Amino acid sequence: MNNILEILSALLEPDQISTNETIIDQHSRDESYHTPHNPDVVVFPKNADDIRNVVSAANQHGIPIVPFGLGSSLEGHVIPYQGGISIDFQLMNKIIEVRPDDFLVRVQPGVTRSQLNKELKKYGLFFTVDPGADATIGGMASTNASGTTSVRYGVMRDVVRDMEVVLADGRIIHTGSLTAKSSSGYHLNSLFVGSEGTLGTFSELTLKVYGIPETILAGRIVFPEIENAVSTVTNILHAGIPVARMELVDARSIQQVNKTNETDYLEKPTVFIEFHGNEAGLKQDVAFAESIAEDNNCDEFIFEHDSKKRAQLWEARHNLAYSFSHASPGKKMMVTDVCVPISELAGAIIDARKAIEAYGLDGALLGHVGDGNYHAIVMLDPNDPTELDKATKLNQHLVHYALEKGGTCTGEHGVGTGKMKYQQMEHGPAFEVMRGIKHSLDPNGIMNPGKIFEID
Structure with missing residues (x-):
């Protein structure tokens, strides 16, 4: 322990290093049921050079490194089971550049989703990936997060254009460019997005963003059975209706929503749905979707035009997990x-x-x-x-x-620790290819050890 502190003290300012008991405990867990484990120390880098210095020293001395955003992960990704250094990015929370004409934004990894959208709103833009939790952009890229809007706008892997990554040996690389497409070389963006901190540490991300829609409509479609709800979803997709979100919640979920939010929704399988576009086009889309729902015996088809009611609708969906936790x-x-x-x-x-x-x-x-x-x-x-x-x-x-x-x-x-045991079953021979990539980029096994792969 003293050795780690001595190494870090030569690289960072005193206020960037913490062994405070409360801070250590905060970095021992995420929001999952997985068993907590303390890091030896928590550091707070301010820039890529700080990360490089810490990671290089850790690699030289065989000290584990575990990146930490807000701890909202659900499979134990940020739990430092081998101890070592937890790298917290809360001081790297700057929106570096907005390029509205390119529909791009460049951010540090500690920027949160809500912080980013607040800034983008000034330009008539928004960041589309919405996992519900107000996670950091770095953490969302780490797990290839998606969420409610993925049906239309895609997942993190679809919106990351470039990343600055600090590798285990201290090299800093860029994985992409500012262009909408490229046929040059291997697609490193896709390799590092979803790597859960096992291949490198993100120090900067460039993201694709979208214009805020002219009109947004959201509503609830209630069904007697799950089969009716799923049939409606697939029929809407087959019809090519450009929905932005389609979320299914079962009767037990609606029961919890009513308890927590004091609503009186019918306690039956329900599809929460949202359309983005212009007013004239949305009228046709909604009418078409309603006819499909009626063909599948829906009990209710209710739309919210008021922005506050629409926000309340999605708040109920996003906070569902927390509703169960609090109860x-x-x-x-x-x-x-x-x-x-x-x-x-x-x-x-x-x-x-x-x-x-x-x-x-x-x-x-x-x-x-x-x-x-x-x-x-x-x-x-x-x-x-x-x-x-x-x-x-x-x-x-x-x-x-x-x-x-x-x-x-x-x-x-993501995989974290909770889904490691299924990797061989899912990927077959490709699993060993993945392990080979891990060993090539992190031969000393310091980058978030014990996640995705068992430690050799």
Whole structure:
């Protein structure tokens, strides 16, 4: 420990290094149920040179490095199970440059989603990736986050144009350019986005942004059964209606929404939907979507034109996980995160509901059904072996079902520690190729060790 502090003291200012008990504890955990573990020290870099100096020294002395944004991850990504140095980016939270004519923005990794959108609004622009939590941009890139708007605008991997990355040996590289496309070399953006801090540490990101739509309409479509809801989603996609968001929440989710927000929504499977565009075009889109919903026996089709009511609608969806947390003091949240081909979605959600009931758990189902990604929220006591075992088996059941249907064990939360055991099963021989890339870029294994891959 003293050796680490001595090394860091020669590289950073005293106020950039902390062993404060409270700060150490804050960096020992994320929002998941995974067991916390303290880092030895937390550092607060101010620029890429600070990161390079810390990472180079850590590599030389074999000290683990774990990047930390806001700790909102859900699979143990930021938990430093090998101790070492937690790198907190809260001092690297500058919006460096907005290029409105190029629809680009350049930011440091500690910038949050809401901070970025507040600044972009001045230019009539917005950043589209919306995972619900007000995460940092660096953290969102690290896990290839997506969220409610991915059905129209894509995920983090689709909006990252360039990254400045500090590698384990201290080299600083750029992974892309400012252009909309390139056929030059390997696509390093896609390699580093979603790498969860195991290949390098982000010091700067350049992102694609969009113009704020002229008109936004949002609403709820209520159905008697899950099958009706999923059929409506797939029919809307087949029809080519340009929806911006389509979120499915089951009856248990709506029940929790009503309790927390004092709303009186029908407690049935519900699709939250949003359209972006111009007023004339949206009228036609909404009418078409409504006719599709009616063909699938919807019980209600209600749109909110008022911006405050629209915000309240999405706030209910975004805060659903926290609603369950606040209603279950002393428990932790397990949020599963599988993704299947859209044609398999209805069967997957029905199977998930049966599995939750078979294990005797209280769980809700929700998801970004426009891209086949869905979640089960289960509250559990991590100190209760029986409860933890049931939740773990449920998670495993959902993953195996998804993989059998050609899906993936994680659509947006990332691998972290929670999904490591499924990597070989999902990727087959490609898994060893990934491990080879990891070893090539981080031969000493200091970059977020114990995440995505088991330590050799």
